[in-house]
Amino acid sequence: MKVFVSVDMEGISGLTDPEEMRAGGRGYERGCELMTGDANAAIRAAFDAGATEVVVTDSHSSGKNLRADLIDERCTLIRGPYKPMRMGEGLDPSFDAALYVGYHARAGTPGGVLNHTWMGSEIRDLYLNGEIAGEIRLMAAYAGSLGVPVALVAGDDAACAEAREVLGDVTTVAVKKGCGRYAAELIPPARAQQLVYDATGRALAGLDRARPYTVPAPYTLGVDWASTSIAHACSIVPGVKLAGPRMTEFTTDDYEQIVGLLGVWSTIAGEVGCTGLHYG
Structure with missing residues (x-):
């Protein structure tokens, strides 16, 4: 059995503060340790369930958050910025299952801890074939x-x-309950990581009942940006069209292009947003 693990940070046990997610922020180093702890719980459970190979990708921000010196030595770790498939880097059809650890709710979700979609504030909403999508649906x-x-x-x-x-009917495990965007009722990390371990074991034991989530091609990615300037900058990419003052759309039969383009758009949006986002 071959298992892929994508690890984000906002949904990690013990974390609620944006500073804990940002390199140089107060609590960030401890946040990286907690992120690695949650990841290790899933990795250990996968191997205990019979996995022969586990590939882990660091899916948060720069992709340099998981502690390479603390990660389970049996896995393969993919880290670093600008990975072509970002949160899905390393995944291919040879895998039997994907595990998403440390994930968060889409932008605008009431009570969702650190809720956002793909970027911190530049994206208001994202749509996949007309349906509103967060990172869970997208990936x-x-x-x-x-x-x-x-x-x-x-x-x-x-x-x-x-x-x-x-x-x-997917196996889920909640390691905290939101009290707002920046506060949560926490399960202490040691116990939360045991819950992740137990849930991973159950999920892989019932893998014969799991089915891939399929979206029919062609795929249309729509993004409602926070500013007209970001939308116009992203619309210059070949094949992209403006679908409104702040909306861009792209259609393809190749889903890799959806993920890859979103990475390109986020790079553009980060540059444009940093210089003028507050003007809208």
Whole structure:
């Protein structure tokens, strides 16, 4: 059995403060340790369930958050910025299951801890074939386009609810319950990591019942940006059209282009947003 693990940070046990997610911020180094702890719980459970190979990708921000010196030595770790497939880097059709650890709810979700979609503030809403999508739907569809089912989603309670809404009977584990965007009722990390371990074991034991989440081609990615300047800058990419003052759209039969383009758009948006986002 071959298992892929994508690890984000906002849904990690013990974390609620944006400073804990940002290199140089107060608590960031400890946040990286907690992120690695949650990842290790899933990795250990995968190997205990019979996995022969586990590939882990660091899916948060710069991709340099998981502690390479603390990660389970049996896995393969993919880290670093500007990975072509970002949160899905390393995934291919040879995998039997994908596990999403530390995931969060989409932008605008009431009570979703650190809720956002792909970027901190530049994206208001993202749509996949006309349906509103967060990172859970977006990356589950990527896995599905490769024939790989998502077996587990771990994060805050809002992320787990979103995962069940999108994926149906998927195994979820909530490591915290949101009290707002920046506060949560926490399960202490040691106990939360045990929950992740237990849930991963259950998910992989029932893998024969898991089915890939499939979105019919052609795929249309729509983004409602926070500013007209970002939308216009992103619209110059060949094949992209303006679908409104702040909306860009792109259609393709290749889902890798959806993920890859979103990475390109986010790079553009980060530069444009940093210089004039508050003007709208």
